[in-house]
Amino acid sequence: MKLLEDRIRTEGTVKPGDVLKVDAFLNHQCDVALFDKMGEEWARLFVGTRVDKILTIEASGIGIACVAARHFNNVPVVFAKKAQSINLDGEQYSTSIYSFTKQKEFPVIVSKKYLNEGEHVLIVDDFLANGNALNGLLHICETAGVIVEGFGIAVEKGFQGGGDALRKRGYRVESLANIRTMNAETGDIEFNS
Amino acid sequence: MKLLEDRIRTEGTVKPGDVLKVDAFLNHQCDVALFDKMGEEWARLFVGTRVDKILTIEASGIGIACVAARHFNNVPVVFAKKAQSINLDGEQYSTSIYSFTKQKEFPVIVSKKYLNEGEHVLIVDDFLANGNALNGLLHICETAGVIVEGFGIAVEKGFQGGGDALRKRGYRVESLANIRTMNAETGDIEFNS
Numbered sequence: 273m274k275l276l277e278d279r280i281r282t283e284g285t286v287k288p289g290d291v292l293k294v295d296a297f298l299n300h301q302c303d304v305a306l307f308d309k310m311g312e313e314w315a316r317l318f319v320g321t322r323v324d325k326i327l328t329i330e331a332s333g334i335g336i337a338c339v340a341a342r343h344f345n346n347v348p349v350v351f352a353k354k355a356q357s358i359n360l361d362g363e364q365y366s367t368s369i370y371s372f373t374k375q376k377e378f379p380v381i382v383s384k385k386y387l388n389e390g391e392h393v394l395i396v397d398d399f400l401a402n403g404n405a406l407n408g409l410l411h412i413c414e415t416a417g418v419i420v421e422g423f424g425i426a427v428e429k430g431f432q433g434g435g436d437a438l439r440k441r442g443y444r445v446e447s448l449a450n451i452r453t454m455n456a457e458t459g460d461i462e463f464n465s
Numbered sequence: 466m467k468l469l470e471d472r473i474r475t476e477g478t479v480k481p482g483d484v485l486k487v488d489a490f491l492n493h494q495c496d497v498a499l500f501d502k503m504g505e506e507w508a509r510l511f512v513g514t515r516v517d518k519i520l521t522i523e524a525s526g527i528g529i530a531c532v533a534a535r536h537f538n539n540v541p542v543v544f545a546k547k548a549q550s551i552n553l554d555g556e557q558y559s560t561s562i563y564s565f566t567k568q569k570e571f572p573v574i575v576s577k578k579y580l581n582e583g584e585h586v587l588i589v590d591d592f593l594a595n596g597n598a599l600n601g602l603l604h605i606c607e608t609a610g611v612i613v614e615g616f617g618i619a620v621e622k623g624f625q626g627g628g629d630a631l632r633k634r635g636y637r638v639e640s641l642a643n644i645r646t647m648n649a650e651t652g653d654i655e656f657n658s
Contacts, residue, residue, distance in 0.1 A: 301579040302527075302542040304534040331523035334495075335531035335542065341497045342532075349495040349528065356567070374549070386494040 273313050273448035276426065277463050279306065280449055288456045290401075290429065291373075298426060299332035299398050304339055310448055311340030314396070314424040317446045321421050322392040323347055327413070329380065329397060329405055330354055336426060337396040344394070350386045352409060355379045365415050369408035372401070382412050389417035400425040400447060403434025422446060429454075430464050466506050466641040469619065470656050472499065473642055481649045483594075483622065484566075491619060492525035492591050497532055503641055504533030507589070507617040510639045514614050515585040516540055520606070522573065522590060522598055523547055529619060530589040537587070543579045545602060548572045558608050562601035565594070575605050582610035593618040593640060596627025603636075615639060622647075623657050 283296045297303040323344045328337035329352040337349045355366070356379075364381040371378060387393070395409055406423060413420050420443065428435045428447030435445045450464040476489045490496040516537045521530040522545040530542045548559070548571075557574040564571060580586070588602050599616060606613050613636065621628045621640030628638050643657040 295576065296578070300543065300546065300576055302531055302534075302544070303539075304531050304542060305539040307531060308535070308539075331527060331544065331546070334524060334527040335544075338495055338497050338500060338528035338532050339535075341495075342501070346496075346498040346501075349497060350493065351495070351524065351528075353493065353524070383488065383493055385489070 273310070275306065275309055276449045279303075280427065280451075281461055284461065286454045286456045286459055286461060290432070290454070291456075292427065292429065292451070292454060292461075294398075294427065298336075302335045304335070307336050307339035308342070310336065310424075310426060311343040313448060314340055314394075314446060315343035318344075318394065318422060318424070318444075321394075323394045323421060324391045325350060325387075325393050325418075327352065327382075327387070327393050327395050327409060329409060332398040333396055336398055340396060340424065348386075350382060352380045352382045352412065355381045365412045367408045367411045370404050372404070380408050380412070382416075384416070387413070387416035387418050391418045392421050393418045394421050394424055396424045398426045400428040400435050400445070401432040403432075403437055406434065406438065424448075427451065466503070468499065468502055469642045472496075473620065473644075474654055477654065479647045479649045479652055479654060483625070483647070484649075485620065485622065485644070485647060485654075487620065491529075495528045497528070500529050500532035501535070503529065503617075503619060504536040506641060507533055507587075507639060508536035511537075511587065511615060511617070511637075514587075516587045516614060517584045518543060518580075518586050518611075520545065520575075520580070520586050520588050520602060522602060525591040526589055529591055533589060533617065541579075543575060545573045545575045545605065548574045558605045560601045560604045563597050565597070573601055573605070575609075577609070580606070580609035580611050584611045585614050586611045587614050587617055589617045591619045593621040593628050593631075593638070594625040596625075596630055599627065599631065617641075620644065 422444035425447040428450040615637035618640040621643040
């Protein structure tokens with residue numbers, strides 16, 4: 273999606289350690305007009321696909337998912353919560369996700385009330401790198417017995433392989449900007465087309 | 466706002482300790498059509514008020530704020546982040562908020578880049594109880610030198626006093642549902658009109 277690639281080129285900054293900062297418009301300050309265009313584009317890409325619900329994970333996915341949902345007939349958005357601890361009371365689906373950014377494992381939960389067997393789910397998130405967060409959400413979806421129709425991702429760091437691993441497993445991954453290479457010294461960013 | 470009060474009456478549940486669960490439509494599963502109506506209502510209430518930016522706090526405020534921003538000419542939404550620790554590198558405004566729900570203090574940060582002196586800000590959040598979270602955001606706004614035009618709140622627990630304390634300080638607080646009393650035994654909820 274050229275609009276998003278252009279914003280990343282002009283306002284994104286590449287930091288050492290394969291970090292791309294896009295907090296000017298995506299995940300700290302939010303450009304909701306851009307989010308709306310992103311939602312429109314996912315709706316175009318997933319046209320004809322049954323989507324009963326959008327699943328995302330706090331915090332940065334929430335705004336994108338809620339604005340995008342308008343383009344999917346206002347389906348409910350459920351966001352997985354980063355929990356203090358996994359409460360095994362049977363009321364929640366839970367998993368554990370390792371964050372390379374934070375270098376620690378954290379528990380993630382979704383109430384069983386909000387994922388129902390047989391529902392068709394679109395997973396939306398701001399970033400896809402190694403895929404740890406999304407694999408955690410997939411694990412929850414498998415336990416819940418929902419059908420994952422695909423992934424709507426804003427920025428995929430293609431060179432980290434998480435997206436292609438999901439595609440090899442047969443999942444449809446629609447990343448609106450897919451980074452082939454980025455360079456912290458020069459600031460150059462190249463996209464897969 | 467009758468629409469929101471009705472949803473709270475039908476789908477909200479009162480738990481012991483003055484806890485109101487509205488995770489079916491507000492802060493775990495999100496009804497984005499409802500969020501849109503809430504945004505429309507805040508826009509009606511704050512008509513004629515200059516709003517350059519909407520400020521909220523992760524996680525539950527983000528979806529509401531991003532959908533509402535559409536009714537404020539798509540102004541940017543900035544969400545304060547709950548941080549692991551306060552990084553005193555001078556690039557962030559920071560404060561500390563005590564959460565009664567979690568019974569602990571947690572640091573909150575906003576990048577200095579996204580709050581600029583003289584900007585007019587509307588603060589949006591899902592809940593207002595004792596006001597700790599919003600006072601933290603106010604503290605950040607004061608430090609940044611932005612003008613807080615008011616608060617757009619989904620659910621105020623009026624009996625906990627945080628909203629009235631803000632009103633006494635001269636702030637405009639527009640809560641779309643303001644709870645006067647609620648009873649965990651009977652499940653009854655009464656609203657201030």
